[in-house]
Amino acid sequence: MSTQDTTITIDASAAVAHPAYTPTPSIPRLLAELVGEEFFARYAAIRGDAEAFHPDYLADRRRTALLLRAVIADLVALADPADAHHGAQAAAAANAVRRADGERLLPARDARSWLRNQYQDYLEDDSSAHPPNCPGGCRGTGEVIKPIVWQDDGVPLHAEPVGCLRGEADDPHAGDCLRCFGTGRLYDADRGEYSLCYTYTPDPAYKPAPPSSPTFAADEPPF
Ligand SMILES: [Zn+2]
Numbered sequence: 001m002s003t004q005d006t007t008i009t010i011d012a013s014a015a016v017a018h019p020a021y022t023p024t025p026s027i028p029r030l031l032a033e034l035v036g037e038e039f040f041a042r043y044a045a046i047r048g049d050a051e052a053f054h055p056d057y058l059a060d061r062r063r064t065a066l067l068l069r070a071v072i073a074d075l076v077a078l079a080d081p082a083d084a085h086h087g088a089q090a091a092a093a094a095n096a097v098r099r100a101d102g103e104r105l106l107p108a109r110d111a112r113s114w115l116r117n118q119y120q121d122y123l124e125d126d127s128s129a130h131p132p133n134c135p136g137g138c139r140g141t142g143e144v145i146k147p148i149v150w151q152d153d154g155v156p157l158h159a160e161p162v163g164c165l166r167g168e169a170d171d172p173h174a175g176d177c178l179r180c181f182g183t184g185r186l187y188d189a190d191r192g193e194y195s196l197c198y199t200y201t202p203d204p205a206y207k208p209a210p211p212s213s214p215t216f217a218a219d220e221p222p223f
Pocket residue numbers: 130131134135136137138139140141142143164165166
């Protein structure tokens with residue numbers, strides 16, 4: 001733990017927005033996963049040689065895409081439980097996964113509850129995390145070994161399995177991150193080490209420096 005961590009207080013009520021999912025998935029990351037799965041399934045079809053792929057591979061890609069889009073819809077619906085419209089859409093998206101599985105359709109509440117269990121299974125199932133040819137280099141495990149601690153001079157000190165991002169860059173932390181101040185890394189002064197800042201934690205009271213306004217003479221056009 002870094003020295004910075006010990007001085008941070010975070011509003012706990014904001015962190016437990018969606019108790020149906022623990023931890024709450026990142027919708028941007030879910031979208032990135034969804035686009036990847038859709039692409040792999042459709043690319044094979046569009047190339048016209050889908051038969052060259054193992055049927056289980058393509059079926060996994062299609063089902064995962066349906067699952068992820070339903071989870072996104074469920075998260076949106078959970079953000080406003082009083083909105084029956086979003087709840088119905090989430091349930092219909094969950095039932096689209098069941099239809100793909102050849103299962104009978106469920107009433108809305110049951111369909112969404114089933115969906116959350118399916119998503120948990122998806123997270124825990126190492127074999128179906130990512131395709132074997134994942135561009136992130138995880139070989140289908142959904143995890144890659146990456147440095148998470150660096151020396152002062154940037155030399156990696158320690159690496160661990162972290163979630164595979166399919167070869168994409170992780171989403172950045174802006175300068176209002178209470179933990180890393182936009183660097184993406186936490187400094188431990190006692191150990192003289194940097195570690196990865198995992199959670200972007202925006203400071204609600206952050207005030208950016210005012211933009212430097214160009215100075216023009218009063219009678220001069222600005223261009
Ligand atoms: Zn991967």
